[in-house]
Amino acid sequence: MDIVEVIDPADGQLDAWHDLVSAALRHDHPGEPEPDPAQTVGWLLGGPRGRLWAVPQGDGFGAVAALRLPGTPATRAGEIEIHVRPGLRRRGLGTALLREAAAALRAEGRRTAIAQALAGTPAVPFLEGNGFRCVLTTRGMVLPLAAAEPAGLAALNPPGYRLVRWTGPVPDRLAVAYAYAKRAMADHTDGRGSAWNADKVRETGEAVAKRGDDLYTVAALYGPQMAGFTEIVVPGDAPERAFQYDTAVVPEHRGRRLGIWLKAVMLTWLRDERPEVLEIETDNADDNAHMLAVNRELGFQPQREYREYEAAVADLP
Ligand SMILES: CC(C)(COP(=O)(O)OP(=O)(O)OC[C@H]1O[C@@H](n2cnc3c(N)ncnc32)[C@H](O)[C@@H]1OP(=O)(O)O)[C@@H](O)C(=O)NCCC(=O)NCCS
Incomplete structure (x- = not known):
């Protein structure tokens, strides 16, 4: 499967991106509220500049990667987020997208990359096997107001x-x-x-x-x-x-x-x-x-x- 760079994503591509991220979240994080399409679009189009890549699959995407490039290369890390459709995992797509992002970071002269993972999901062995080390653990907690x-x-x-x-x-x-x-x-x-x-x-x-x-x-x-x-x-x-x-x-x-x-x-x-x-x-x-x-x-x-x-x-x- 080929990787393409997504530049100025059209509406259909934004929908496809959201569809994939939602499918990955449902799979890895069942029971969690799904992100709103407007949230996905806001995240993709707002914030610091960055680059986007995708692996097309049918009318949509089989895998996507976003690289955010805040501040200047000397002062800030690049932020990487990769999603692979559950049925297409363990075929090297995640690694291939990470390679793309790493090449872009090298071209910019950035020295550090950051990424986030939910404990207990495949992202942990994926990142740890690809040069990342855990620097912070945070605990998500929920308060049901009726019980407070x-x-x-x-x-x-x-x-x-x-x-x-x-x-x-x-x-x-x-x-x-x-x-x-x-x-x-x-x-x-x-x-x-x-x-x-x-x-x-x-x-x-x-x-x-x-x-x-x-x-x-x-x-x-x-x-x-x-x-x-x-x-x-x-x-x-x-x-x-x-x-x-x-x-x-x-x-x-x-x-x-x-x-x-x-x-x-x-x-x-x-x-x-x-x-x-x-x-x-x-x-x-x-x-x-x-x-x-x-x-x-x-x-x-x-x-x-x-x-x-x-x-x-x-x-x-
Ligand atoms: C994490 C993720 C991107 C990996 O994508 P992928 O295409 O399956 O990754 P690859 O096939 O390139 O896997 C590379 C290596 O990572 C490790 N790995 C990946 N998934 C694993 C799993 N479920 N269990 C154990 N090791 C795993 C393996 O070492 C694997 O190599 P191998 O298949 O030869 O053993 C994918 O599971 C995903 O989309 N997760 C949800 C999104 C997410 O959490 N992203 C955060 C990371 S930026």
């Missing part, structure tokens, strides 16, 4: 702290304090959090609204300072499953149960405001023992494990 009992924790109100909450982009009067609190996330995001400022927090909120999703934020103020916050996004087209975004408590306010208080307040708010939300999904790095414990106490149940992989481009096939 957040009222007691929501009443904690640690002394000296005051709640604020808003929907959509942060109000102007809180933007500077919110950006400061966002920088506390740097602990868990290998320093990337340090780039937050008032403009960027506003833009991030606007981007969620532009996609048609609703962003809910609950924060704790200590005097004029924001001591911590938690964010949930409810998708506009599938509100049944909401997603936990960032939660952070700035270092000097830790150890006072602020994190669990804010999350419990958020749950009671969502229940009142958005009864159509049935569950909340969250991901936490396996080394973030504190947040995992908070989520367990709130009733989140472990679902699956994601692995992030990294490879030196020199080690790829």
